[in-house]
């Protein structure tokens with residue numbers, strides 16, 4: 001029970017009779033905190049992030065181990081190049097999350113961390129009580145198709161408009177969708193609308209630009225920045241090596257602090 005308001009949530013201003021604010025209720029700090037949490041919960045619910053993505057923050061990105069150990073992973077990955085690439089990507093993502101303007105496109109192989117950074121941007125915005133919408137592209141197209149079912153809880157137009165006009169949209173895994181004239185057109189309509197209206201949009205993709213529809217690739221190039229992440233698979237590629245070497249690889253945070 002709140003000692004200030006006794007659980008009512010409102011306080012009365014201690015002002016003399018005749019004062020303009022006499023008798024007017026004021027929000028108790030306990031209620032203000034509760035309302036803020038409700039707003040964050042609501043923003044989170046409409047973001048479609050899902051509980052499993054809630055922990056993908058910049059902090060959790062920085063505490064991950066860098067998945068290489070000198071000489072153990074193979075000659076394909078250069079330590080310094082990987083580090084520089086990740087550092088640049090984190091810094092760009094953080095800057096964007098503070099004030100999303102234009103687009104941010106992450107390109108890189110499976111497991112390089114681009115989805116984590118894109119989700120971290122969405123989580124950061126929600127933490128600042130700003131809306132963000134997360135959509136995995138193949139799932140989005142499935143959902144749009146599913147709205148044509150007679151029992152769909154949402155109409156095609158409602159879903160399409162929600163995605164097309166979201167204040168901040170994260171499109172994860174662009175290029176992983178099956179190609180069909182219908183899917184290509186719907187995706188183009190969404191992306192082109194956001195392009196024409198300069199709406200903040202974060203895109204991740206495994207595909208190089210020249211493997212996308214040319215009209216999408218040209219818009220991504222136009223609205224960039226394009227952030228190429230060059231890093232090995234974070235999702236377990238090093239486990240055997242770690243066991244072998246018996247020591248933990250450094251975290252990105254540790255590496256950043258060391259410079």
Ligand SMILES: [Zn+2]
Nearest residue numbers: 002005028030
């Ligand atoms: Zn109170």
